[in-house]
Amino acid sequence: MVQAETVKSLSRPRATMTGRRRLGLPRRPPQSPSHGGPMKLPLTIHQARLGSAEFKVIRPARPVTHAVLIDRDRYLEVYLDQEAAQRVGGLWKLAASSPRSLVHLPIRANRPPSREAPDEGTRRLDLVLMHHSLQFAPSRWKEVRGRLGPGRPRTVTPAGAEHAGEAVADPDQRHYRENRDLFHQHLHAETLFMTGSAKVFRETAQHFFDVARHGPGYVPAHPSYPHFCTRLHSDAGILGNAREMHIEYCDHWES
DSSP: OOOOOTTHHHHHHHTTTTTHHHOOOOOOOOOOOOOOOOOOOOEEEEEEEEETTTEEEESSSSOOOOOEEEOOOOOOSEEEEEHHHHHHHHHHHHHHHHHHHHHHHHHOOOBTTTTTOOOTTEEEEEEEEEEGGGGOOOGGGHHHHTTTTTTTEEOOOOOTTTTTOOOOOOOOOOGGOOOOOBBEEEEEEEEEEEEHHHHHHHHHHHHHHHHHHHHHHHHHHHSSSSSOOEEETTTTTSSSSSOOOEEEEEBBOOO
16 A cells, blocks of 8 residues: 655654655555656756866756756745656766756746745745766856756667656665765755765655655545655665655646
8 A cells, every 4th residue: 555644744753664654655566567668857057167177067958847946944845747847856866976066946937836825934846856976066057057058959868767666765774874865955046956876866866756656546546635756865874965755746727
């Protein structure tokens, strides 16, 4: 049975949880449905130069319309429909295999789900995913963003994106002091920067694929409580200087 959490439920998991449960992922059914082959991601590749430094910025070729990222102070909230969850999962994978690039999702101007009234004091954000070895200073982002041209088109297949059932690492290993496979977050210019290792991007992409696979079936089957979500959990050994991220499937959006 797939686990569905409430938006209010940000409590710690039990110490006996293992594998996917300890990482905050929903339980997976015994057999995974077919996904019809590898995912293809149409992208636009941009280059921007600041002085002697050149930066490569990767964006989706077409807008990820039904996706919003909300800063709720104590934690971050992501709302997605099925297509957006699948595409964001692919971009998460792409960040793992593109250590010299900034993966940019310009979603700040998107309209929220129709049932989600905006709360006072919250704000919508864009998202940038980047490998920690890039050592990009978020304070330079506004200038880099302003220098991006039309870019060039490219279609890629993110490594492993077609394998929704790939294994995650032993979560106990993540709680060692030596663990450097952690996310760190920074806010600048209305943009959330998620910085991490290839390993942590690769493994946590599964959260988005699970929402894409299970949300569309779970929500209509539970009309009294149509809520399907997962999260990047503070107890999962994946967050360094970072807040939890709650990821929820939504099927009705404002036009």
